[in-house]
Amino acid sequence: MDTTLAVSEPGVNVVLQKALALAHASKSASASWGPFEVGYSASVALSGGTATLQNAPANKLDLQGIHVAGSVSAYFTFDLGKILPTICIPPFQVCVSIPFIGTVCTPQVCIHWPSVTMGVNLPFAFNLDVSFGFRVDDLGSQWGIDLLIDPFSPRFDLSPMGPVIIAAIQAQVSATLGTIPLIGGLIAGLVNTVIGTLTPLVSGIIAAFGDLINLILSLLDLLNVSIPFTLLKFDKTQTFLPANVPLMGDAPVNMTLAVLQAQVLDRELVAEASLA
């Protein structure tokens, strides 16, 4: 081979950290769980992690401890009228029919439950370990040394979000009901009714948040299992001397990288090329 390029493990880490710094994305979705309509968006950013190289024939790059951090912004909308029972004060109304006057009832006030809209921000963070293989790809005018990620299943636990969601809704419902006159003594029970309706649904809501985070991760170039991530690119036409240097009218002196191959040797990514 005419030329050799080797990148050390620390060098690969520097290149990867530059790629990770660009790896951020967000996406949104919405769905209903019982009476609760939830619009939610998640943003994810990657950082950190340490790359190690596995020599040929494995030719692998292991990237351990990538820090995945972000947050889910969720907006809950629910009509308390679909959750809480109808409450009238007094509970019973007595009506009598009086000749020549008609029906006359005792006074009664029934409460119209309002709708509640509230937002909650739910930060999350977890670490991810992934493994890549190497492949040289013809990118048209360039050669690319590409990383092919092995299929992976990120493991993360969003269950701590459950109590946060419940507490936020509890506070919002309490505040909303607190503005309604005559029901002061009933508020605690009413809030419990709302939370009792919500609690069995929380795990499903959090699972949907997890699906959205997984979807975002799969959209990040570095972690996409379908599309190779180009770690290093080399122009096939290498201009060794540019045009007009040193004299005006001087033609460029170009050479072509005809063949490129790459493998891991001595824990270095070694690329060899032939010039034509």
Next chain:
Amino acid sequence: MALTLGHHVFASINESAFNKFIGAFRLARPKYFFYACPPLGSGVPGVAFYVIPPLPIPGTNSGMPISVRILQASLDFTPTQPGLNLPPPLSLGPNQFALSVDLEVCFLCGVLQKAPDPAGNQDRRNPEGPGREPYHNDGRIQKECAKLSIWAIGHPVSTPNTHGGRDIGLHIDHLVIKEVGALEALLECYSETMLNTLLDTLRYPVEQFALGAFGSLSLADGPKIADNQLKVWADIS
């Protein structure tokens, strides 16, 4: 053994690639291999050959057409390739390259061309005096050529460039021309200057290698010649 030696990036170019580069350079810029007065050049002046003034004839404002053509040039990085017989006192040491060049120098005898007349001479010339025609060799025109074989050794260099990076290149330290008698020292001096000037045009900005592959590359060590390769080490920042 690891190639990067504690740096982020190692890059090497084999002597075979350098010799391919010389071929590509000759193809793209033939004029740097052929310096001639127009009667001796062929092709488009300034493209196929580098136009040079005639060799001045002392006492006149005329000169004799001359050409210098590099017929062959090849590089050998240490260790010495079998078959390369460097003439004494040259020997290829660590971190050195050998260059062998075949030159052809031609004069066009019997032809005189107007040559640039230095201003100092014009000031002293008597316009009333008799003009002196240069000697004309009885109208016979003859192209006389001589071939010279040159061997040289040198070392790699790196110099700051205008882009804030460093250029890597080659510089000749010692050059030998044999079988030219008393002219040896003169021709060696001239050839060394000419070849180093040519090598200066071949300097290459190291950070340009695989531009785009890395964010920013800075030369950390080298260039060094060993194992038939020119080697550099760089760090990514």
